[in-house]
Amino acid sequence: MKKKPKSLQSDSINAIDTALAFIASAQCPGGYFASRTFVGQIPDHTAKERLTTFHTSLILDCLSHLRSTPQARLIGARGVAYLLKERSPEWTFNYWKKGSPEFATIHVPDDIDDTSAALTAINAWQPERIDASALVHIVNAFIVAETAPGGPYNTWIMSEYDGTDWKDIDIAVNSNAAHFLARKDIVLAPLNEYIEHAISANNLTSQYYAPHMIRYLIAKWYRGNAVPKLLLTVEQDMRKKNRTALECATTLTAFLRLGGDPKRVHVQIARLIESQSADGSWPASECYIEQIQNGIPWKSGSKALTTAFCLEAFAVYDQMLIAWENKKTVGIHANAALRIIALTTKRFALRSPLLQSQFTFLASEVTKKDSKHEIALFPYFFNASLAKNMHASKRTVDQLCMINMLGWIGYTISDKVLDGEAMERFLPIADICIREVSIGYRSLIKNDHDYRCIENILDMIGEATAWEHSTCKLRIDGSQLYMPQSYPEYKNYRQLAEKSLGHALGPVTIMLLSKNRSKRLHAQTLLQFFEHYLIARQLNDDAHDWLDDLKSGFINSASVEVLKKCVPPGGSINLEHDTPLLQDAFWHGAIDHIAGAILSHTKKARAVLKTTHFIKDTRCMEELLIPLENSARAALRERDAAIEFIAAYDATATGNEAAIQA
Numbered sequence: 118m119k120k121k122p123k124s125l126q127s128d129s130i131n132a133i134d135t136a137l138a139f140i141a142s143a144q145c146p147g148g149y150f151a152s153r154t155f156v157g158q159i160p161d162h163t164a165k166e167r168l169t170t171f172h173t174s175l176i177l178d179c180l181s182h183l184r185s186t187p188q189a190r191l192i193g194a195r196g197v198a199y200l201l202k203e204r205s206p207e208w209t210f211n212y213w214k215k216g217s218p219e220f221a222t223i224h225v226p227d228d229i230d231d232t233s234a235a236l237t238a239i240n241a242w243q244p245e246r247i248d249a250s251a252l253v254h255i256v257n258a259f260i261v262a263e264t265a266p267g268g269p270y271n272t273w274i275m276s277e278y279d280g281t282d283w284k285d286i287d288i289a290v291n292s293n294a295a296h297f298l299a300r301k302d303i304v305l306a307p308l309n310e311y312i313e314h315a316i317s318a319n320n321l322t323s324q325y326y327a328p329h330m331i332r333y334l335i336a337k338w339y340r341g342n343a344v345p346k347l348l349l350t351v352e353q354d355m356r357k358k359n360r361t362a363l364e365c366a367t368t369l370t371a372f373l374r375l376g377g378d379p380k381r382v383h384v385q386i387a388r389l390i391e392s393q394s395a396d397g398s399w400p401a402s403e404c405y406i407e408q409i410q411n412g413i414p415w416k417s418g419s420k421a422l423t424t425a426f427c428l429e430a431f432a433v434y435d436q437m438l439i440a441w442e443n444k445k446t447v448g449i450h451a452n453a454a455l456r457i458i459a460l461t462t463k464r465f466a467l468r469s470p471l472l473q474s475q476f477t478f479l480a481s482e483v484t485k486k487d488s489k490h491e492i493a494l495f496p497y498f499f500n501a502s503l504a505k506n507m508h509a510s511k512r513t514v515d516q517l518c519m520i521n522m523l524g525w526i527g528y529t530i531s532d533k534v535l536d537g538e539a540m541e542r543f544l545p546i547a548d549i550c551i552r553e554v555s556i557g558y559r560s561l562i563k564n565d566h567d568y569r570c571i572e573n574i575l576d577m578i579g580e581a582t583a584w585e586h587s588t589c590k591l592r593i594d595g596s597q598l599y600m601p602q603s604y605p606e607y608k609n610y611r612q613l614a615e616k617s618l619g620h621a622l623g624p625v626t627i628m629l630l631s632k633n634r635s636k637r638l639h640a641q642t643l644l645q646f647f648e649h650y651l652i653a654r655q656l657n658d659d660a661h662d663w664l665d666d667l668k669s670g671f672i673n674s675a676s677v678e679v680l681k682k683c684v685p686p687g688g689s690i691n692l693e694h695d696t697p698l699l700q701d702a703f704w705h706g707a708i709d710h711i712a713g714a715i716l717s718h719t720k721k722a723r724a725v726l727k728t729t730h731f732i733k734d735t736r737c738m739e740e741l742l743i744p745l746e747n748s749a750r751a752a753l754r755e756r757d758a759a760i761e762f763i764a765a766y767d768a769t770a771t772g773n774e775a776a777i778q779a
Contacts, residue, residue: 135397137188143421148199168214174234179425181241182432193242208254210235226273233293268308289323292334299338316343336371348375362399366426379437399423454493457518496623498737517623520557527551567629581615591670596693613655614648621647649722678707715749
């Protein structure tokens with residue numbers, strides 16, 4: 118009976134370690150990998166050693182799935198350093214390594230295939246290297262090779278094709294181009310249509326690549342309407358016998374990337390692992406055709422390259438297994454959230470039809486925005502993260518989830534009314550919801566001392582809301598904004614946390630209901646975590662909404678940093694004319710302050726989390742922080758990219774408007 122691998126954490130972990138060791142040993146001191154060029158199916162004594170950029174690019178892209186391992190990171194760093202030395206001033210790449218015998222004797226132009234593969238590899242390991250200035254050059258190179266605006270592209274990058282033999286359009290080459298562009302969030306409809314038409318017409322042929330490689334390259338990025346047809350062809354490849362390890366690996370990876378069920382390839386993954394050589398490698402075989410001499414194709418491959426493709430297959434397999442398991446979890450959570458909403462709606466079953474319909478509408482609106490079920494199920498997630506001896510009962514958790522939903526609806530309505538939005542008709546719902554919050558927590562927490570903690574949090578929410586609406590409002594006259602005599606002082610941003618501390622009430626209540634002797638200390642620790650998390654979350658929201666809030670006459674924690682740079686207290690500003698000035702102040706200073714504060718508070722939240730030994734699995738808490746950290750770093754990159762792009766455009770872009778738009 119065949120052994121069934123469970124994940125990379127089990128059966129294949131040793132295969133990966135030994136394979137990485139082999140690839141590391143095959144990497145030359147200069148960071149590149151030598152390839153073997155041969156006639157026939159496998160290299161023999163007649164095979165020739167070649168030094169290329171392409172071989173290294175393919176290996177680095179495969180290993181990027183294993184960037185969490187130190188050995189892969191070292192290989193990646195060396196390989197990227199090599200590739201960066203090989204680029205031209207225009208950010209294009211040649212097939213041959215500079216200084217190799219072939220570079221001097223076999224003259225070929227730089228080309229889209231090698232350029233795309235190298236850029237994809239660099240972007241996978243060090244995306245910051247391909248900055249705005251580089252992109253301007255890259256886009257220009259692609260424009261030179263395009264057969265029409267937006268593709269497809271000629272293989273070779275030349276200023277003039279007429280009268281030469283260098284004009285050819287290859288689907289595999291264009292797939293490599295589309296893959297790199299997709300990694301930079303550039304989608305070209307003509308290029309997609311060209312490849313989609315080829316899939317639909319069963320016209321997947323290349324003068325450089327075998328069919329299994331073509332499908333592998335397309336599957337790396339393509340997710341259009343022809344996926345089912347492409348997947349069917351890949352499944353047929355999987356049923357073929359006597360395939361090489363390279364064919365097995367690329368076909369498995371394509372199958373999984375196109376949405377194939379990972380549980381259907383357990384046996385094939387196991388066989389691939391079992392075929393690994395003692396030195397950690399898999400045999401070399403044809404990856405692509407390097408040259409045709411006297412009508413005879415000379416093929417290129419190597420043990421290191423096949424091994425890299427096998428490692429990629431294992432990594433993608435593991436990722437897809439996790440994704441499929443997550444799909445199950447998502448379904449379970451969705452059903453749990455629906456149950457909580459149904460239970461919450463029952464609270465209004467005895468109310469008037471008007472109140473029932475209003476609450477149903479509001480609950481539906483909350484659900485639409487609560488894609489991760491953070492509102493409906495956070496007490497449930499938190500309870501599951503605790504050690505079993507600290508779990509609250511299912512009934513208690515359900516009640517806390519309902520209270521969380523009611524509180525969210527009630528406080529949201531009140532806040533919107535205070536902001537001047539036309540929500541007054543829902544105020545009776547808000548009154549009922551907020552009253553139910555107090556009643557709900559009191560029904561659970563019998564101890565007066567413990568309940569006082571809940572009361573204090575509810576009081577802080579009210580006080581923070583009152584401060585915000587008495588301090589942060591502006592007078593508006595058309596597009597003219599009149600500043601207060603002194604700007605709101607956010608200081609340590611505690612007001613931002615206190616306004617949203619209701620989010621912490623479910624976990625705090627679970628702590629207070631536990632029989633742990635340190636439960637009150639644990640509750641205080643949780644409040645410290647939530648204080649830092651909620652500050653970071655509100656800062657993130659304010660950084661995105663600062664201009665819209667200003668237009669509504671509200672100074673948030675981000676816009677106050679902008680206004681301090683542009684308008685003195687007591688002054689005024691006209692949004693119709695001065696918005697560019699405000700935006701410039703945001704990108705040239707305010708964003709640094711806000712992003713820095715977000716990262717500081719997420720760091721402090723993580724530090725608190727490390728002390729919460731009563732939480733067995735901290736993932737549900739960490740998942741609150743990760744999007745905020747990513748958003749702060751992305752904002753800084755966006756600022757840098759905008760400034761760099763403008764500078765690059767000014768320096769090089771006369772007449773290049775089409776390149777910038779692409």
